[in-house]
Amino acid sequence: MEKTFLMVKPDGVQRNLIGEITGRFERKGFKLAGAKLMSISEELAQEHYGEHKEKPFFGELVEFITSGPVFAMVWEGEDVIAAARQMMGATKPSDAAPGTIRGDFGMIVGKNVIHGSDSKESAEREISLFFNEGELVDYQKDS
Numbered sequence: 279m280e281k282t283f284l285m286v287k288p289d290g291v292q293r294n295l296i297g298e299i300t301g302r303f304e305r306k307g308f309k310l311a312g313a314k315l316m317s318i319s320e321e322l323a324q325e326h327y328g329e330h331k332e333k334p335f336f337g338e339l340v341e342f343i344t345s346g347p348v349f350a351m352v353w354e355g356e357d358v359i360a361a362a363r364q365m366m367g368a369t370k371p372s373d374a375a376p377g378t379i380r381g382d383f384g385m386i387v388g389k390n391v392i393h394g395s396d397s398k399e400s401a402e403r404e405i406s407l408f409f410n411e412g413e414l415v416d417y418q419k420d421s
């Protein structure tokens with residue numbers, strides 16, 4: 279089953295949106311395969327956002343994502359990568375449609391509440407950066 283990596287960013291955790299956000303994915307029918315509340319080190323932030331290294335906002339991005347706890351998650355289900363991107367809405371909250379997470383709760387692009395993998399390759403990379411095999415449940419095996 280397809281898996282994706284999602285993360286409630288420090289602004290979302292601070293605003294008590296973990297329940298709201300996880301509830302949306304649960305109600306949609308996706309399965310939570312792993313989750314943890316954690317602080318991101320400078321090294322992990324640099325690695326996670328490596329593709330943005332040359333962007334002018336890279337320093338700001340790393341500073342923000344390490345500024346407070348995040349809620350890292352792995353969700354699974356059919357086409358979960360694309361579906362989660364739709365449910366999150368556009369990166370820039372002012373472009374995000376009402377009904378999406380960023381459309382409903384986001385204000386500015388740097389603090390846009392949630393991160394989600396944008397492809398199969400990034401999902402695999404991000405899941406293995408944040409989780410060990412033993413931290414993920416296997417619903418197929420357990421059922």
Ligand code: CMP
Nearest residue numbers: 335338339369387388389390392393394
């Ligand atoms: P995310 O999906 O976590 O992936 C990269 C992040 O860069 C993105 O969400 C935004 O939060 C952030 N970002 C994109 N553009 C800008 C910008 N112009 N200024 C600050 N942050 C940005």
